[in-house]
Amino acid sequence: MLFSGEQLVWGLLFTAGLIAVVEEWRISLLALLTQYALVSFLLSGFLSPPLALAKIATGGVIFFILCPTAWRGRRKPPAKIASQEPTFATSFPFRLVGSALMGLIAYGLLHQYPWEGVPTPLAFASNFLMAMGLWTAILGRGPFRMGLGLLTFQIGFELLFTTWERSLLVAGLLGLVNILLALAIPYLEAVELARRGVER
């Protein structure tokens, strides 16, 4: 094994934190792709190798779906609409403090509801990803950021659920949910960019 389970969990916590705190699209997208890879490595002990590989492939597909949209929206919009103006709730310190609180909540939940048969680090990583995903989705000002939050939430949820349910059909449908979600994000982001006056 290239990395230990603990290192993979730390990697997941770090990438989820990056997505929640940093708004830079390149960092967020790379962090998301890394998350898919880390989850696949982490679950390789539970899943058959093809299924673990399928999870990495899903992450890759999602990355390539989201990349063009993120690239198109990289330029500063010439005309911002009122709701896009920065507020305290979307500022870096608020996101940082909020993310730390989410981490505490995830830790608290771990002790409140320990899952039988699920290793503690994996359960914590799952709780943390779900909490950070929700936090990012709630604070996101546009479809792209909200979508990244939702995908992070889904990664956290699948991390936990895959340890219980290892059916190929269910894994396939969950992957389809993620891909369809990833397809909706660029569609909605494109409309958002058009509304903000960014030319394609």
Added chain:
Amino acid sequence: MTPLWIIVVPWIMAPWAYLFRRRSAIAALLSAGTSLAVAVICFLLPPDQTVWILGRGLLFDPWRRWLLLFLFAGAVLLFLYSWHLSQGWSFFPFLLVTLGLLAGSAMVDNFLLAVLLLELAGITLAFLIQGGPRADPRVAMGYLVPLIIAGSCLIFSTHLFDLVALYPEDLVSVRLAMTALTLGFGILLAVVPFHLFLPAVAQEAPPMVATFLLGFYQVVALSLMVGLLDRQPWLGREAFDVLLVSGLITALGGGVFAFLERAPGRLLAYGAISNLGLILVGLGTASGVGVAGAMAHLINRSLAIALVAMGWGVISERYGGERYAMPMGVARALPWATLGYILGGLTLAGFPLTGFATRWPIYLALLSHNPLYTFGLILGGLGIAWGYLRSLTPILGRGERSAGGKEPLLAALMIVTLVGTSLLLGIYLDYLLEPLRNMVEGFSFIVG
């Protein structure tokens, strides 16, 4: 013929509808024809069949037969309406895909797979909610967030079912399963206080998409819940108490919000939410009369939602995209659309001859629980009535005539047909209630 066609046919036709998406006449006829054909298949197929795919059963029993017939017959109306009144470029193909997914969700005999298919259908609906460049994309995104949370809660509950089956005496698992189900279905059905996303969606989405979401998607979600109550007896009386209380809060809350609302889309959403609360109360009584009344009201509610949305769709289209207020003097320019809007609204409010008939069995079933609850439901209806009666002032006032000409004939005909159906349902309810009563008697949770 196998029931599998019910799922597959819409998917086969969706790419063709996509190819002809710019030619609304062809796309509408193709999509409506497909839905009609599937509705006929549902009607002709002998019930009580099971098809096995990848080791999973697809059930086609009398209950699912009527549910699917209702779903596809309703879709025919939505497609035909969209012939002359555009609902966005993606409407025809994506709705066909959604219909196939919903049919799969309704038929699959596995709660986990049903939830996953319902979630997929919900995400596909996000493309339709956006509709075009005019709507705010954050509304569609704001719809996806609760959908994903609800889906995760319901998927998670399936693991807890296994735990409860293994350790029935473990109360923590039972409580957690109840919480996950309450949250999941509460968010999915937009039960108060989880309803906040729905009014914005109904306001921003094209009218037929809002109709599909409120009047059909939620019906499939509700049928999934009923199926679960039927098959998981350990949920017990507590689940029905939750339904009763949450239904009452939703019926009353929706009515209060409708009372305060002026924007037609949001008013429709609050009316639909309040009526959904009434249906939950009917289910919560767990009595034959109450549950049959809830089923009948589910049909009446969908008809009313379609009527309001069709009327409002014509009005907003003819008045240059007016969306946040009722234009002045609409009744003179667009009489049939106005009739549909007002009558649909009054049906949602539970007025005599329209919505009251299907509310009555629920009121009756509720009297044995607590007469005060009935009063709460009536109060909720009054809030909706006020919301719609208030819009009569601009409707009947003097204003500019419609700039876009007369009402589309097909839309007017459909509105008149739905008005007639709604009135007939109000007058001859027994013809619907008796078969429904016989059908619901088969549920394991019915107590009297």
